[in-house]
Amino acid sequence: xxDFDEIEWRISPGLVPYGEALxxxxxxxxxxxxxxxxxxxxxxxxxxxxxxxxxxxxxxxxNPLGLPVHDAGRGGRYTYHGPGQRVGYLMxxxxxxxxxxxxxxxxxxxxxxxxxxxxxxxxxRSPDRxxxxxxxxxxxxxxxxxxxxxxxWVTLHGFSINVAPDLSHFAGIVPCxxxxxxxxSLAELGQQMPMTRVDAALKRCFHRFVNDLGxxxxxx
Numbered sequence: 644x645x646d647f648d649e650i651e652w653r654i655s656p657g658l659v660p661y662g663e664a665l666x667x668x669x670x671x672x673x674x675x676x677x678x679x680x681x682x683x684x685x686x687x688x689x690x691x692x693x694x695x696x697x698x699x700x701x702x703x704x705x706n707p708l709g710l711p712v713h714d715a716g717r718g719g720r721y722t723y724h725g726p727g728q729r730v731g732y733l734m735x736x737x738x739x740x741x742x743x744x745x746x747x748x749x750x751x752x753x754x755x756x757x758x759x760x761x762x763x764x765x766x767x768r769s770p771d772r773x774x775x776x777x778x779x780x781x782x783x784x785x786x787x788x789x790x791x792x793x794x795x796w797v798t799l800h801g802f803s804i805n806v807a808p809d810l811s812h813f814a815g816i817v818p819c820x821x822x823x824x825x826x827x828s829l830a831e832l833g834q835q836m837p838m839t840r841v842d843a844a845l846k847r848c849f850h851r852f853v854n855d856l857g858x859x860x861x862x863x
Contacts, residue, residue, distance in 0.1 A: 650735070650853070654842055655687040658726060661694070661713045671734045672797040684849070685732040686842055691725040691809070693816055696790055703817035710815060717792040717800040719773070721816040727808035727828070729841050731801045738796035740856045747798065748791065750855035754848055755787050755802060761844040763834055772821055777832065784827035785818065806830065806841055 664687065674680025692711045693704065696719035703721055706712065724730055737747060752768055755775050759766040766775050766786060775787035785805075792799040805828035813826045829836065 649681065651681045651683040652846065652849075653683060653685040655685070657688075658690045659687045661689055661692055661711070661724070664689070664732065665713075665716070668732055668734060668799045672794055672799055675734060675736050675797045676738075676795050682736055683732075683734040685734070686845065687730050687732070688726055688728060688838075689724040689730060691812055692723075694722050694724065694790070696720050696722070704815070706815040708812065708815060710812070715790065715800065717790040719790045722788050722790060722803070722818060723808075723813050723816060724803060725808050725812055727806055727830075729804045729806050729838060729845075731803070731845065733798050733801040735798045735856070736796065737793060737798060742796055744793060747856060748789070750852050751789060751791075751802060753855060754845075754852035755804065757848040757851060758841070758844045759786065759804075759829075761847060762829060762836065762841065764829060764832055772824070774821075776824075777827060784825045785821070786827050786829070786832075788818070804829075804841065806838060807835070 667685070671680050671683050675682060692713060693706065694713050694715040696715055696717050698718065699720045704712065737744070752775060756766050759775070764777060764786070766777050769776050773789055774785045776783050777786050778784055787802055787804045789802050790800050805826060807828055807830035810826060810828060810831065818826055
């Protein structure tokens with residue numbers, strides 16, 4: 644069994660409550676650190692909500708719809724989660740993969756960009772803005788967000804890709820503290836597709852992500 648097969652791949656149907664997701668991530672990260680749990684990638688959707696990172700500024704939250712706001716414990720500022728958005732939570736052991744957080748973030752960005760390319764969308768990094776972007780100039784917009792935490796060299800949280808969410812909900816925050824640019828989705832770009840297709844593309848490109856991280860020396 645290769646390293647890819649040692650990582651559990653979970654896909655949850657329906658909408659997963661945010662508190663339930665936080666509890667699972669904490670429990671699995673502790674098990675990974677103790678050597679009693681497998682690394683895990685968890686794909687899911689949340690009900691409409693905002694999450695606040697450790698650098699959140701209350702001035703960037705207006706929330707006219709009164710959506711729930713959760714303290715996430717991850718880095719970054721405010722972000723939105725909701726139906727039609729594929730959220731990916733990564734519980735991976737960086738102690739066994741080189742303790743290189745910069746490499747982890749770069750590999751994660753590459754994974755999302757490669758996945759979007761498979762889905763017919765050309766995306767890119769921005770040198771001075773976090774996230775994954777499409778378009779250029781005044782039309783540039785964010786299509787995927789990253790929010791991460793590393794606890795005792797095990798990763799928590801991860802990414803979100805806007806597949807077909809209600810983009811009007813983003814008006815309740817300044818997404819990730821970036822007011823100058825908008826957000827977009829695969830649907831808004833003319834790529835209408837089921838979530839299963841997004842998940843399949845993520846999995847096809849996952850080998851590259853694992854290889855970029857480096858091989859684990861632990862057997863689950």
